[in-house]
Amino acid sequence: MKASIERAKILIESLPYIQQFRHKTVVIKYGGHAMVDENLQRQFALDVILLNHIGVNVVIVHGGGPQINRLLDRLEITPSYVQGMRVTDGETMNVVEMVLVGRVNKDIVGLINHSGGKAVGLSGRDGDLVCARKLQISVGADADALAEAPPEIIDLGRVGEVTKINAEVLTTLKREDFIPVIAPVGVGEDGQALNINADLVAGAIAGALQAEKLILLTDVEGVKDKGGALLRTLRAQDLDLLIGDGTIAGGMIPKVNCCRDALRQGVHKTYIVDGRLEHAILLEMFTHEGVGTEIY
Ligand SMILES: Nc1ncnc2c1ncn2[C@@H]1O[C@H](COP(=O)(O)OP(=O)(O)O)[C@@H](O)[C@H]1O
Numbered sequence: 315m316k317a318s319i320e321r322a323k324i325l326i327e328s329l330p331y332i333q334q335f336r337h338k339t340v341v342i343k344y345g346g347h348a349m350v351d352e353n354l355q356r357q358f359a360l361d362v363i364l365l366n367h368i369g370v371n372v373v374i375v376h377g378g379g380p381q382i383n384r385l386l387d388r389l390e391i392t393p394s395y396v397q398g399m400r401v402t403d404g405e406t407m408n409v410v411e412m413v414l415v416g417r418v419n420k421d422i423v424g425l426i427n428h429s430g431g432k433a434v435g436l437s438g439r440d441g442d443l444v445c446a447r448k449l450q451i452s453v454g455a456d457a458d459a460l461a462e463a464p465p466e467i468i469d470l471g472r473v474g475e476v477t478k479i480n481a482e483v484l485t486t487l488k489r490e491d492f493i494p495v496i497a498p499v500g501v502g503e504d505g506q507a508l509n510i511n512a513d514l515v516a517g518a519i520a521g522a523l524q525a526e527k528l529i530l531l532t533d534v535e536g537v538k539d540k541g542g543a544l545l546r547t548l549r550a551q552d553l554d555l556l557i558g559d560g561t562i563a564g565g566m567i568p569k570v571n572c573c574r575d576a577l578r579q580g581v582h583k584t585y586i587v588d589g590r591l592e593h594a595i596l597l598e599m600f601t602h603e604g605v606g607t608e609i610y
């Protein structure tokens with residue numbers, strides 16, 4: 315009986331959070347590195363279903379970088395990245411779309427539905443949900459180079475940046491209480507597929523939906539300082555300094571930038587959380603201490 319009363323108390327402790335998040339939109343980015351094993355994937359699906367059942371509008375955007383690399387490896391294609399973005403030629407684009415839309419997306423949808431939820435899989439090409447243009451990045455001259463050397467424009471191939479989110483398809487799904495699961499492949503101006511970093515898609519969708527929260531699940535406890543200590547909070551205006559001095563690097567750069575953009579677009583709160591933690595989403599949303607790093 316004592317244990318049952320304790321369980322009831324825990325449920326009651328969640329009440330303020332349930333009241334706070336009911337009817338609010340929460341966008342969760344499920345990174346490829348966070349899809350560690352079947353047990354964790356099941357816990358992720360259960361967290362999402364619970365949120366949906368208590369009236370939270372959950373939208374999932376997933377990645378799948380490591381999963382793409384496994385197939386590229388079998389095809390003997392060597393992946394390459396510039397500033398955390400995959401260089402994507404035509405053949406690589408086919409693999410990206412096959413893996414993200416055909417495999418990873420369907421696995422997540424299958425898991426949620428098999429566990430009692432109602433998920434629908436989409437890519438950014440469905441209903442022109444994620445419109446994009448070709449991304450061109452410039453790599454500045456480094457500190458040792460001549461000051462007048464112009465920055466080099468790098469062509470990443472079929473890599474996109476989001477230009478517009480057509481959210482009608484998401485509002486239609488929401489009316490029937492479906493959980494959208496979105497693969498980060500966008501539609502270019504020529505109607506062709508563009509490969510977009512999943513963090514950037516999640517941020518843009520959170521902005522378009524004016525989400526209450528954007529939660530990025532990854533494979534570290536959160537953003538760390540130079541000494542490797544977890545930063546529980548981080549001001550958006552301090553990000554450039556930390557990127558400039560190399561404290562924030564690699565795949566963490568698009569993550570923090572997408573949190574900053576999302577905040578600018580009106581998203582209320584943004585978090586970078588360790589997806590390797592069981593029930594990471596519930597811990598972040600339903601505990602006073604929270605987990606991971608909040609960027610505000
Ligand atoms: N300051 C930092 N704090 C934490 N992680 C960092 C930092 N700078 C760079 N990283 C790296 O960013 C990685 C997360 O990015 P990425 O591997 O692209 O994740 P995902 O696959 O989840 O999108 C971490 O595993 C870590 O190696």
Ligand SMILES: CC(=O)N[C@@H](CCC(=O)OP(=O)(O)O)C(=O)O
Pocket residue numbers: 344345346347376377378379380382398399400410473474498509510511512513
């Ligand atoms: C342009 C670009 O880099 N696209 C990413 C899309 C998948 C992704 O972002 O997956 P994670 O979140 O698991 O890293 C890629 O091709 O890997």
